[in-house]
Amino acid sequence: MKASHISSVLRRHMTVYTKLYLSSIALNFAEPILYLAAFGIGLGAFVQQIDGMPYLNFIAPGIIASSATFGAVYECTYGTYVRMFFQKTFDAILATPVSLYELVAAELIWGALKSAFYGSIIMLVLALFGLLPSALILFAIPVLFLSGLLFASLSMIVAAVVPGIESFNYFYTLFMTPLFLFSGIFFPLTGLPPFVEKIALFSPLHHLVTACRALANGQTGGVFADVLWITAALVLVIPWPFRLMRKKLIK
């Protein structure tokens, strides 16, 4: 793999992004504010404190983690699929010196960059609301990139195996939504029945949320274990988008 080939594809994505989507960046600011209004102020009126912190402070790091994650997931499910099949962008790129593996690597890195970027925007908004007491939260940005790579890989596996674009619904409904709801974003997992809690410990999003929450509160104790968990999962998962995309595209 050549870095110059990967970066040429990244530059293509960057050109498209700055041209078409940067104007919609205000929406990325709006999203966390909506969450804060609904859950923090609405629900928070009934829930005073969780784990010894105000409810808004409890959910803030989780919102960073989930928005970042969905940024990578959208990019490498719908985004990748549209480029691959509808726009035939992959075919055009593969006629150049860029190889399939370099192209897949660029897609994954782009997904991870979006995860880190979206997470950083939300971090900024939440910090302005005074919901992130510790500056250690800045260390979450590389973690968001790492987990972004993991989720980009999972998403590209799905993009490589679905028979059609509508099949992504299964992935979102059966995988992403449960992950979003049961990863300790809105309530601590300790409140769940023990077996559900055990299952939830296998959620990669849960480990990201825990890491972000610890950093936001200036703690570093458990962060290493969470990052290690995410890294291990990434090592296991990352060969598959390459293998499956190869199987899908090179017949």
Add this chain to the structure above:
Amino acid sequence: MDVITAHALTKKYGDFFAVNGIDFAITQGECFGFLGPNGAGKTTTMKMISCFLPPSSGDLHVFDMSVCEKPSEIKARLGVMPQEDNLDPDLNIIENLIVYAGYFGIGKREAKLRAVELLKFIELSERKRTPIKDLSGGMKRRLMLVRALMNNPEIIMLDEPTTGLDPASRHSVWDRMNELKFNSTTLLLTTHYIEEAERLCDRVAIMDRGRIVAIDTPRTLMITYGGNLEDVYLKLTGRRLEG
């Protein structure tokens, strides 16, 4: 000097032979055409040459390099114009050319100069910033043609360059191809239009059901088998090419 050589080249899907043991050699500077109906194996052959599909068996060398071993090095020296429109719809005309050149490691400044020059060649200079969706079919083909020229390729591969175009657009694409022939670039094209093969090709390979049934200059083929290329095709395969 041969720039492409194929021996017993085969592409198989299960029991089906898309390309069935073909041999050919393409010389530098010639315009070589694969002539045949849909499903004859022309596009599959092109895709193997452009390192997009791995051959099932046989031997295929481009610039004396095996397509299995040096795909990236080979692709760097090819210009590929595919059958399907795969221009980047998120980018306008000139961005398409610049981004595409980027995949070849050509910097933005150099790419811009080259793009401007090539857009003159296809008379789209005035529409540099036009989105792809606003282009006619003929303009898209011309743009795909010059996109394939951005890296100054030594071989240009054109898969059905004028299929689906109206006569005026077809002639406009042919004019450009003729100009490329003058520069003695090696051209490789597939077509199912007799006229296209007769007008442009120095040599043609007549393909039928995955095999090459004849390979020679259009003139020699017509003298050997009698009639025009259409008649030659009919005699060799027992079928009509068009219609």
